[in-house]
Structures are given as C-alpha cells and as structure tokens.
Amino acid sequence: EDSVPRQKIEIDNKIALERIRDTIKLDPSLPWTETLSVTYPAVIEVDVDDDLNRELAFYKQALDGAKKAMSLAEKHRLPFTRPADYFAEMVKSDAHMERIRQRLLDESATIKRSE
C-alpha cells in the first residue's frame, strides 16, 4: 500500500528573522576593512547542470568582488598586494604544489603525444 504523501509545513517567520538579524548585526559604522565583505550586484541565473557556465558565473562574481575589494582597499589604505620579498607559509605546501605542476606537465605531454 502507498503511504499518504505528507505535505511539509513551511515556516518562514520573517518578523522573527529580521528581529534576530537586528540582535546580531555588526555596528554599521564599522569600516569596510573589518569585514572585507562585498556584494555582487547580480543574481546568478544559469542551468545548475551546465558545469562550464555555472563555474563561469562564479568566476565572474569573484572577479567583480576582487576588483571592488582592490579599489576599496586602496581607499582605506589597506595593504593588498603581497610584496615580492614577503615569504610565509602557504595553505598548500611546496610538495603539494609540485604534484600539481607535475600533473599539468603530464597532461600537456599526453595531449602532445596524441596529436
């Protein structure tokens, strides 16, 4: 026998959501340098299953954000670009980056061979 389909109850208590946001909201007088948050002025509307265009849309959003952040950083005199003589630990180790490089080389070699 079939089970009776149960309609899920939607809760969207907008008044409560807004009240909660008010309680945790950061001080609006905070300078931008405290959060480094930017908003992309467009809505992303692509086919979810279209991997290429989807990733392109995310890339565009990030590029727009990066450019905005650069001009904002300049305005707030926040150091942005890393000087060439500044070395520090990276999130991916040198060994890992070497493996990535090796893979890229292998790939291009395979392409050449098949040509």
Place this chain on the structure above:
Amino acid sequence: DEETQAPIAKRPKNKQRVLLLSSRGITHRMRHFMNDLEALLPHVKKDSKLDSKNHLHLLPELADLNNCNNTLYFEARRHEDLYLWAAKTPNGPSIKMHVQNVHTMDELKMTGNCLKGSRGILSFDKSFDESEWGRLTKEVFTHIFGVPPQARKAKPFIDHILTFSVLDDKIWFRNFQIIEKDPTQPNGPPQTSLVEIGPRFVLTPIRIFEGAFSGATVYSNPEFVSPAAVRSALKRAKGNKYGKRKQ
C-alpha cells in the same frame, strides 16, 4: 555589557572567533574538508570531536570555554551524510545545512594557492539580499567566514576571495586566488585574474533556529528532502521494477 563600560572605545571592532568541531563518525573526506577550513580561517579554534549527537546544548558552553562567539559544527550521519550547523553562540541564531559535493584543497585540479591565514574577501551575490533568511544567513556567514583584522595568525596581505552564491535554492561556495599580474608578462600592466584554490561545497539550508542549537524554528526549507529519503526512494523504484518483472 563590556562595550558600554569600556572607557570610550576608540573604534568599534569586529571581534569574531569560531569554534570548529565535528561529531563522531566523520569520514576522511569530511576530515580533510574541516582541515581546509581551519587552514583558511585563522580565527578558527578547532576542538576534538563531540561525543554525543544528542547533547548539542553542550556546544554553546564549549564555545564559551574557548572564548568563541561562533560555532561551526559538522554532524556526520550514517558515515555518508554531512550536516553543518553554523551558529552564533550563546544567544543564537543557528542555521542547519546539508553539505554536498565537497571537493577539498588536496585535489590536484585546483591549482591556486594563497598565504596561510591571509584574510579573504567575502563576496555574496544579490540573492542573499532578496529574502529574509538570506539576509540573516549573509550576516552569520560574514561573522564566521570573515577574518577579523586582529586575528592573531592573520597575515597583512589579501590574496584570495571566498564567494557565496545562491543557485537552485542552494548556497555554492568557491575560493579563488587573486592574481594581479599577468604571469606571462610580469612587467606588463596589472591585470586581475583568478585561479581556484578550493575547497568547493554546496550547502542546502534546512532550518534556522532562534537559539544556539536550540529554540523555535524561524525558517524551514520546504524543498529539502533528506538524503536518506532520496536513497530509499531510489531503492523502492528499483524494487518496483523487479517486482513487475517477476509478475
């Protein structure tokens, strides 16, 4: 009340610290994913696994002990489903989400790299501002994923950007390295380009609670179907096919 008592604070500051922990039963992929977040966010304090899945009320206390005002809690179910709680402790709110399509930084396809602990730019798309739950989520994510300037391990330069985009009622996360010079022309004009660093993941909001890991539900996503229900529906469909063939 500390803020009001402080002798005329010079400047308002964004003080955030995040407690990061998981439940028992996480797989290696989930563990690597957590390590990625820890590497990217210098204001994160990682703690050991929480023993019980039924005692989430311990979490606000634990966050308080670690001087954290935010908590990211990963809950693994059946060794395959991963849920993420993003909460403001101790007073809430908390957002429960389902995590899917996790790609960690270890994957060789993502060739970017950035300083460990550099502060990332946060980019939200416009959809977050179009619904009340979106605005709240944006606020909470700004606290949790934005690195405050005085985080102790933070580096003074900016070289990556975290993007959050709403698509198909889900939140998609990407992390890109910002390259300011064209690598083929190191002395040419500056030209911004991006290379993906990772990790990647997709979050489906399930519920938003008023308190920290407790309280009334103020938002629930009617579109969310639990992964167990999806699997059982798949199995039933297969079973039906077999049943028909047998008749």
